[in-house]
Amino acid sequence: xQKIEQNSEALNIQEGKTATLTCNYTNYSPAYLQWYRQDxxxxxxxxxxIRENEKEKRKERLKVTFDTTLKQSLFHITASQPAxxxxxxxxxxxxxxxxxxxxxxxxxxxxx
Amino acid sequence: xxxxxxxxxxxxxxxxxxxxxxxxxxxNHNSMYWYRQDxxxxxxxxYYSASEGTTDKGEVPNGYNVxxxxxxEFSLRLESAAPSQTSVYFCASRGLAGVGQYFGPGTRLTVx
Numbered sequence: 001x002q003k004i005e006q007n008s009e010a011l012n013i014q015e016g017k018t019a020t021l022t023c024n025y026t027n028y029s030p031a032y033l034q035w036y037r038q039d040x041x042x043x044x045x046x047x048x049x050i051r052e053n054e055k056e057k058r059k060e061r062l063k064v065t066f067d068t069t070l071k072q073s074l075f076h077i078t079a080s081q082p083a084x085x086x087x088x089x090x091x092x093x094x095x096x097x098x099x100x101x102x103x104x105x106x107x108x109x110x111x112x
Numbered sequence: 113x114x115x116x117x118x119x120x121x122x123x124x125x126x127x128x129x130x131x132x133x134x135x136x137x138x139x140n141h142n143s144m145y146w147y148r149q150d151x152x153x154x155x156x157x158x159y160y161s162a163s164e165g166t167t168d169k170g171e172v173p174n175g176y177n178v179x180x181x182x183x184x185e186f187s188l189r190l191e192s193a194a195p196s197q198t199s200v201y202f203c204a205s206r207g208l209a210g211v212g213q214y215f216g217p218g219t220r221l222t223v224x
Contacts, residue, residue, distance in 0.1 A: 034212055043116075043202050044155070046212030089155070098143050098162045099170070100213065104154035 002027045002101070004092055010107040019077040021106050023090035026071060031095035033066055033073050038087045038105065047088075048075075080110045114138055116216035118203050124222045125193040133188040133219050135203030143206050144186035145213065146170075146178060148199040155202065161186055193223045 005024045013019050023033070031052050036044035050057045050066045050073070057064045063076040077084050087107045091100035119134045137144065146158040157170030159178040167178050175197060177189045186205075190197060200220050204213040 036212075041218075043204075043215030043218050044213075046214065049212055099145075099157060099160060101157075102147075102155040104152065 004028075004090065004101060004103040006088075006090060006103040006106045008104065008106070010109055012109045012111065013080055015081060015110055015112050017080055019080045019084065019108055019110070021075040021088050021108065023073040023075070023103055024071060025092055028071070028092050029094060030068075030092040031097075032093045032100075033064075034091040034093070034100060035062075035064055035073075035075050036089040036091065036102075038089060044089055077108075080108075082110045082112050084108060085110050116203055116205055116214050118201075118216035118219050120219060121217065122220050124224065125190075126224055127194060129193050130189070130191050131193065132190075133201055133203075133221075134185070135187065135216060136185045137203075137205040137214070138184065139205060139207065139214065140183065141205040141207045141214070142183070144180065145204040146176075146186070146188045147202045147204065148172065148197075149202060149218075150199050158188065158201075193221075195223045197221065198223045 003026045034049045035047045038044040048064045050064050061078045065074045087105040089102050089105040091102045093100040116137045142163045145160040147155045149155050156172050158176050161167045161180040164183045179187045200218050202218050203216040206213045
């Protein structure tokens with residue numbers, strides 16, 4: 001069956017370090033992979049989308065990589081700040097589908 | 113430009129009562145979605161509407177109905193609420209396949 005895995009354990013890092021979050025998947029051939037940020041009590045906010053033919057995408061301090069051979073995406077936040085503390089969700093979507101499927105998210109805690 | 117709005121923000125129902133959750137978007141998006149989010153379960157799709165006039169079941173449709181009233185509005189109805197429907201409900205929209213979704217602020221529903 002199709003599965004999306006994100007680390008259920010919270011990632012704790014020090015301010016200024018690079019945070020790296022992982023999204024692994026099985027039995028998918030995603031055309032797109034998306035990353036969202038969710039703060040407690042609020043709806044997810046779209047951050048970045050990467051296509052299957054793209055290896056890397058950047059936006060300010062954010063970087064996403066997509067390895068379709070390893071079936072994995074890495075989400076990096078450089079020079080992390082306490083304000084980056086949130087839950088980060090990945091979502092996969094096959095081509096022609098209108099339906100992204102979400103992972104359960106990983107909590108990031110950045111300590112000052 | 114309000115984005116995606118949802119009403120109500122909070123609701124408490126007794127088992128067997130009915131209610132409708134309202135969602136509206138002002139971004140002229142074609143696709144709209146209803147998700148529920150439960151602790152440890154991530155976002156699960158209830159229903160979606162790829163375009164005005166069409167609706168389709170998602171992963172967990174039982175106990176729910178939807179109406180795509182027009183391009184802007186997509187409502188979710190619980191005909192006979194059950195405690196298992198206690199959850200946070202999010203509405204989302206987007207313009208095209210392969211782009212990020214915009215989420216509303218959520219409705220926190222408790223069924224006693």
